Amino acid sequence: MEPLSTTAIVLRKVSYGDADLILSLLTETKGKISVIAKNAKKSVKRFGGALDLFSCIRIIANPSRSKDLLFLQEASLIHPYDHIRTDIHMTAYASYWTEIILLWVEEQDKQSSIYHLLEFALENLDNGHIHYDLMSIIFQIRFLVLTGFKPNLQTCGICKKPLDHINGLTVFDLSKGGIACKTCYHGNRAFYLSKGTIKQLNWIISDNIKLIQRLKISDQSIKESLLFLETFLPQCIDAFPKSLKFIYSLR
Ligand SMILES: [Zn+2]
Structure with missing residues (x-):
């Protein structure tokens, strides 16, 4: 097997024995992988501080006897995103997004679009261009789209009445993953969403992610x-x- 050379984001880091670290990384070309960083705890110089949580790094990793664990050969920092780790709200959100990816993405299953979404989210969280609450909305809705869970926010899932013709608050039926008009909805696991909120969520689903910085969204939404x-x-x-x-607990 060839060594793996790719960019990656550090999702999780745990100690292994006295000297080593095991890291979960989301790579650009190979999906989620686990690597062992030998002597990373003993020698800070070995990986030059490139192994902090949420950092974007370039790595070279070699196969090991275990299919699911690679040896980290080299790691260099592309971006530390170090503002995130100095702010408790930013850290909480970055931890939430990385945990979602840890829970959902399979090992070594290429997911470049999720990689780019996480990179975009961490970058805009770190530089403060997008408020952390809004960034979490964008991350979650885009994640749902990329993983095939896009909610139906356009028409009542039963009678197909368009959103604009549904009066008052709109029901989101959690069991069906979409909106419903009050006439059609008979369940008991629903959310009530205002039309303004749904329209803004639709905008985030459909528009170019790079233009999202311009989005103004009310506190209520x-x-x-x-x-x-x-x-x-x-x-x-x-x-x-x-x-x-x-x-x-922070809210
Ligand atoms: Zn209906």
Whole structure:
């Protein structure tokens, strides 16, 4: 097997014995991988401080006897995104996004679009160009689209009445993953979303991600969207990220 040379983002880091670290990385070309960084704890120089959480790095890794673990040969820093680690809100959100990826992405399953989404989210969190609450909305909705869980926010899932013709608050039926008009909805697992919030979520789904920095969204819509996505996304991936509890405790 050839050595793997790629860019990667550090998702998780755990100690292994006295000297080594095991890291979970999301790579641009090979999906999620686990690497062992020999002597990384004993010699700081060995990897030049490139192994901090959320850092974007370039790596060379060699195969080992275990199919699921590679030897980290070299790692150099592309971007440390170090503002994130100095702010508790930013750290909480970055931990949530990386945990979602750890829970969902299979080992060595190429997911370049998810890699680029995470890179975009960390970059804009770090440089402060997008507020962390809005960035979390963008990350979650784009993640749902990329993983095939895009919510239906256009028409009632049953009678197909378009959003603009649905009066008052709109029901989002969690069990069906889409909106419904009040006449059609008879379940008991629903969210009520305002039309303004749904329109803004549709805009985030459909528009060029690079233009999103210009998006102005009301505080009420931010709250509504976060509450909705932090319920719907864990349901889609069938797991409750532990870092969500920490986010709740900060609010
Ligand atoms: Zn209907």
